[in-house]
Amino acid sequence: MIEEADIDLVLNDLFEVYGYDFTNYARASLKRRISRLFLLDKFPSFAEFRYRLKSDPGYLKRVIEGLTVTVTEMFRDPLFYKALRTEIIPTLAAKPFIRIWHAGCSTGEEVFSMAIVLKEANLLHKSLLYATDLNPQVLEKARRGVFPLVQMKQYSENYIESGGKNDFSAYYTAQYGQVKFDESLAEKMIFSTHNLVSDRSFNEFDLILCRNVLIYFDKQLQERTLNLFDESIGTLGYLALGSKETLNFSSIKAKYRQLNKEKIWRKIS
Amino acid sequence: MAENKLINACKAVVIGGSAGSIEVLLKLLPALSSPLSLVIMIVLHRKNSTDSSLADLLSSRTTIRVQEVEDKDPVVPGTIYLAPADYHLLIEKDEVFSLDDSEKVNYSRPSLDVTFESAADVYGSSLVGILLSGANADGTAGLNLIKARGGVLIAQKPETAQAAFMPQHAIQNAPIDRVLDVEEMAVFINSLSRVN
Ligand SMILES: C[S@@+](CC[C@H](N)C(=O)[O-])C[C@H]1O[C@@H](n2cnc3c(N)ncnc32)[C@H](O)[C@@H]1O
Numbered sequence: 001m002i003e004e005a006d007i008d009l010v011l012n013d014l015f016e017v018y019g020y021d022f023t024n025y026a027r028a029s030l031k032r033r034i035s036r037l038f039l040l041d042k043f044p045s046f047a048e049f050r051y052r053l054k055s056d057p058g059y060l061k062r063v064i065e066g067l068t069v070t071v072t073e074m075f076r077d078p079l080f081y082k083a084l085r086t087e088i089i090p091t092l093a094a095k096p097f098i099r100i101w102h103a104g105c106s107t108g109e110e111v112f113s114m115a116i117v118l119k120e121a122n123l124l125h126k127s128l129l130y131a132t133d134l135n136p137q138v139l140e141k142a143r144r145g146v147f148p149l150v151q152m153k154q155y156s157e158n159y160i161e162s163g164g165k166n167d168f169s170a171y172y173t174a175q176y177g178q179v180k181f182d183e184s185l186a187e188k189m190i191f192s193t194h195n196l197v198s199d200r201s202f203n204e205f206d207l208i209l210c211r212n213v214l215i216y217f218d219k220q221l222q223e224r225t226l227n228l229f230d231e232s233i234g235t236l237g238y239l240a241l242g243s244k245e246t247l248n249f250s251s252i253k254a255k256y257r258q259l260n261k262e263k264i265w266r267k268i269s
Numbered sequence: 270m271a272e273n274k275l276i277n278a279c280k281a282v283v284i285g286g287s288a289g290s291i292e293v294l295l296k297l298l299p300a301l302s303s304p305l306s307l308v309i310m311i312v313l314h315r316k317n318s319t320d321s322s323l324a325d326l327l328s329s330r331t332t333i334r335v336q337e338v339e340d341k342d343p344v345v346p347g348t349i350y351l352a353p354a355d356y357h358l359l360i361e362k363d364e365v366f367s368l369d370d371s372e373k374v375n376y377s378r379p380s381l382d383v384t385f386e387s388a389a390d391v392y393g394s395s396l397v398g399i400l401l402s403g404a405n406a407d408g409t410a411g412l413n414l415i416k417a418r419g420g421v422l423i424a425q426k427p428e429t430a431q432a433a434f435m436p437q438h439a440i441q442n443a444p445i446d447r448v449l450d451v452e453e454m455a456v457f458i459n460s461l462s463r464v465n
Contacts, residue, residue, distance in 0.1 A: 026359070026361060026367040026369075027361055027362065028359035028360060028361050028362075028367050028369075028387050028390070029357075029359055029367055029369040029371070031390075032359075032369070032371070032383070033371070069369065069370060069371040071370050071371060071372070212370055214340065215340045215356075215367060215368045215369065215370070216369070218361070219341055219365070222341070242340075244338070244339050244340050244353050244356060244368050245339070245340050246339050246340065246341075248339075249341055
């Protein structure tokens with residue numbers, strides 16, 4: 001069994017050797033991720049795991065991939081997307097320009113879902129979707145816009161439940177068990193690495209989505225991140241979190257009003 | 270009372286179940302005396318992943334507060350917490366909940382093993398782990414970890430379980446302290462709550 005002290009050592013290595021700071025991640029989950037990686041890669045001892053990590057920059061990739069959870073899907077929580085379509089997007093329609101930030105976008109399913117929603121509202125042409133993640137590998141996948149065909153049945157059901165009225169399969173072309181989403185959807189996307197632990201605000205947005213990322217942070221890092229978002233949201237802009245995440249424990253809460261049952265807040269001051 | 274010898278100061282009871290365990294809870298909850306001095310955490314495999322009305326259903330059977338967990342909710346004694354669908358439920362050392370949407374474990378999210386292990390890390394010998402009805406092997410490994418940290422293990426009497434496999438599997442593969450039916454379980458939990 002891996003002990004707390006071992007975790008501290010690995011986190012220290014990651015920071016000192018590579019500058020990645022995971023110290024304020026939620027410990028219980030992080031411990032599981034590290035144990036899992038240690039077991040999967042069959043290290044005879046924890047010391048050897050650490051040695052490999054410190055001496056082999058190639059292995060770092062694997063560790064970052066192993067520590068972060070990148071599970072995602074298109075139109076995840078369809079009712080959330082329904083609320084976006086009916087309550088959020090229409091209030092942005094009059095703007096000359098719409099800026100959206102997907103923080104922790106993983107392999108891009110969320111960004112492509114948003115592009116579809118905007119396209120159907122006839123707003124994609126004047127939107128910009130910034131999609132960031134700390135993990136460069138998931139961003140590479142997101143850039144390609146290629147997803148496994150087997151997922152499409154589920155995604156299509158999600159799409160319909162979210163209020164989508166078109167034929168979902170019209171948005172992609174299938175080939176060899178993969179699908180590639182329409183180039184026109186990706187035209188307004190900008191992918192870039194951005195670490196919520198250490199990087200700063202880089203623009204002002206009308207809507208920030210950060211879903212299922214904060215659950216991996218402890219309260220202190222959540223507070224830092226939420227303040228970063230607060231700095232990056234204009235008045236009357238929106239912040240959308242994952243279905244089990246909340247602003248309730250944050251100091252920025254007072255400036256925001258929750259819109260409906262979905263986890264969407266509007267900045268009111 | 271014999272139960273008191275099993276555990277001195279119980280802080281938390283973690284209950285895991287799969288097929289057939291909602292029925293058990295609907296009988297167990299009304300039999301628990303209120304107020305509750307400890308915390309109860311319930312992890313269930315659920316068919317319908319978007320169904321959030323389970324907390325309401327359970328809540329209708331007891332005056333004890335029943336709450337579906339949101340990320341970083343503090344663990345408050347006297348409360349029954351329910352793991353939300355589609356997330357693993359973890360407990361941090363400073364007694365707040367964390368959620369985790371990583372890979373399924375034993376084909377399940379939430380997985381009983383995951384919460385059992387995390388609760389064992391935090392509560393050690395002040396923890397009771399209870400395994401209810403179910404048709405798979407999730408839970409047994411976690412119960413062993415609870416025992417390794419000094420906790421107490423209870424399994425539902427397999428002949429009273431709608432799906433006997435899960436408690437049976439645990440009885441065969443983990444050092445279960447007591448095998449109880451639902452009425453006995455309620456008496457046991459009430460005794461823990463009182464001795465605190
Ligand atoms: C579970 S995915 C969420 C994907 C998508 N937002 C969704 O809800 O489906 C979490 C993502 O957060 C990213 N992440 C974790 N820590 C981060 C950090 N410090 N900065 C930026 N992204 C981070 C991970 O790499 C991962 O891709």
